[in-house]
Amino acid sequence: MYRLLSPLVLVALLWVTVHATLQKEVLNLRILEQTKAAATDNARTRYTRRFADDLAQKTNYYTVTNRTDYWPGISKNDYVSYAVYFVPDCSAPIIEALTQCKWKRQDGGGSKTLAALSNNPQQVSALCNDIPALAVASYLFGDLKYAQRAFFLLDKFFVDSATRMNPNLKYGQILPAATVTSGRPQGVVELTCFSSMVQFLSLFSNLTPDQRRTYQAVTAWFQSYSDWLRTTTQGQEELNADNNHGTAARLQLAIYHLFLQNRQASQDTLNQFIQGAFQGQIDATGGQPLELARAASFDYPVLNLSTLIALAVIADQVGIDMWHARTGNGTTIQTAMDYFVPYAMGQKTWKGGNGGLDFSQLTAMFQRVAGVYGDADHKYYNAIRKINKLYVKPNNWQTLYTDFSYGFDSMTPPSLIDRPVFASGGSPGPVPVPLVTSSASTSTGTVISSSVSAPGNSQAPQSTALNADTATLQVSANQPDKNLPPMSTAPVKHVELQSAQDSQPISSTVAMVPAEHAGFQPAPGLLATATPTSATTPLTAPTTSMTSVSKPPRCMQHKSL
Structure with a gap:
């Protein structure tokens, strides 16, 4: 049967x-x-x-x-x-x-x-x-x-x-x-x-x-x-x-x-x-x-x-x-x-x-x-x-x-915004033009991601890709963060994004949480969580011939109806 x-x-x-x-x-x-x-x-x-x-x-x-x-x-x-x-x-x-x-x-x-x-x-x-x-x-x-x-x-x-x-x-x-x-x-x-x-x-x-x-x-x-x-x-x-x-x-x-x-x-x-x-x-x-x-x-x-x-x-x-x-x-x-x-x-x-x-x-x-x-x-x-x-x-x-x-090991977590995957023209090979992403090395770790803010703008927060032709990324001195859990001594980073077109400063505050405190394997880098200081606006990269693609998180199993 x-x-x-x-x-x-x-x-x-x-x-x-x-x-x-x-x-x-x-x-x-x-x-x-x-x-x-x-x-x-x-x-x-x-x-x-x-x-x-x-x-x-x-x-x-x-x-x-x-x-x-x-x-x-x-x-x-x-x-x-x-x-x-x-x-x-x-x-x-x-x-x-x-x-x-x-x-x-x-x-x-x-x-x-x-x-x-x-x-x-x-x-x-x-x-x-x-x-x-x-x-x-x-x-x-x-x-x-x-x-x-x-x-x-x-x-x-x-x-x-x-x-x-x-x-x-x-x-x-x-x-x-x-x-x-x-x-x-x-x-x-x-x-x-x-x-x-x-x-x-x-x-x-x-x-x-x-x-x-x-x-x-x-x-x-x-x-x-x-x-x-x-x-x-x-x-x-x-x-x-x-x-x-x-x-x-x-x-x-x-x-x-x-x-x-x-x-x-x-x-x-x-x-x-x-x-x-x-x-x-x-x-x-x-x-x-x-x-x-x-x-x-x-x-x-x-x-x-x-x-x-x-x-x-x-x-x-x-x-x-x-x-x-x-x-x-x-x-x-x-x-x-x-x-x-x-x-x-x-x-x-x-x-x-x-x-x-x-x-x-x-x-x-x-x-x-x-x-x-x-x-x-x-x-x-x-x-x-x-x-x-x-x-x-x-x-x-x-x-x-x-x-x-x-x-898996001590490498830092991926950034919110990653390198593009698909090259222009449908040709194989990684995209040859490097992007400046929201990742920057510092003396104490790595800024993994940040949202940006500009005075007087009321748009909702959103993630932004940074391009070498339009923006530079700077990280200011450490400041103590009193809002993180007691076991953490992680600093707060102030990130300044400056447009190459009009030198208009755009900034945000990034809380630097040690990797092991976020549940990851201990790593030399630090995991950043963005907390904008004011309303944010996107910093838009110029149109190019390539398609920029960021990647989704770990896959889950699909089932069928």
Whole structure:
């Protein structure tokens, strides 16, 4: 008879089979540049080299064409996956159920047999794991073998007609039937990790002619996939979904547009989300009703909030302030983040399904939000300290060069504003023009981020990118800070930003919190939380030919409807 899974077993199965296909781990070029400049043999570089060397020696490749579950009318080059949280509405044996029974949704439950029918999610997962590792190793160590292996994998998955994936998800999340004509819109979420992977492609340089042709073909693939996502009924339905699926689809499309050098399209994608689905996602308490209603009532709100934060970081880089955008309930991303604080502190007990709760997912999110809104009452600082009593270092190599990398060794946390990822013209290679970001070395540490202020301006605070052509960054003498927790002797830094155009001083005060007090491994740098001295105004960099992209925080697992 047909075997059903308990909610907890199904969640574990989904994590094993598709978790990496749904990642939002993203590249932080500042960390990579620090690592390469240091040129030292440390835990980070040894781990990276060992992992990449193992990958470079392999000869296999990943493809959607090695399935055995072929259905009439579905090409072997089509990506196929099966709907989760669905069970057969009959008592027939599994073979008959696949073609003769109707299927009903059971949130938190599902069919183990159905979930295991296709290996395509695992193939995508493996590709999203290998390409970033090889790209980082190529950038750090310069050995040609890493690029050779990476572009072999890219060619097999995206280019070679015998093994490539067609650039659509028409048959994602299908429900078996006698005749399968299409999948479900929710299948789009299963390519979320590609929005991370494409950013790592910028690390490859000095490509051979064949590798450059492969890169161009990969770019064309993502153009076709983006067109499918924008223009088909399935894609549009997912982009316009009110819940976490719509958020994740918008994240994908916004990043793909940037990868394809279409800044305006990325802006449009973000604005449509802010004016649409975002308006109903956060209630007056900071709760996310659509996510809290799920069987996994903790994971889904965390998942959606992490994606909202990712979107806000990207929005910064295309001139949109999503951090202070308000929903129809007058709430913001900060309201949703604050909702988790009493639970992280143990002041409230989470009620509902989900089994054991993993609050460590929140640490990078608290840090990111504190860098934007400030932390005058130390609620984020205290929540991170509380969570990190149970903190475990990440075991996924990709976290070493992303916004979650601060847990691995003594390197300082990433800045709020990082180096751009996507080079101009769709060419591989890191952006050649360095930016002056809000990071400055001092005698006692590093200013990681700051908001800027100008007298007489009433605009809402927002993060700002600083460009060498328009601004200089100066750090004044230390001043004692009486507002930090008693165990801290951290100073306050006064940061002055001076416009090169009119010499107008723009300033802010930055609280310097020692890294270990924020729950991180002890580091020579200091973690800065911005507290503007007055209303703020953005310091806008001049328009250039390159697209500046900042990266979202540690990814959370996506699940499907």
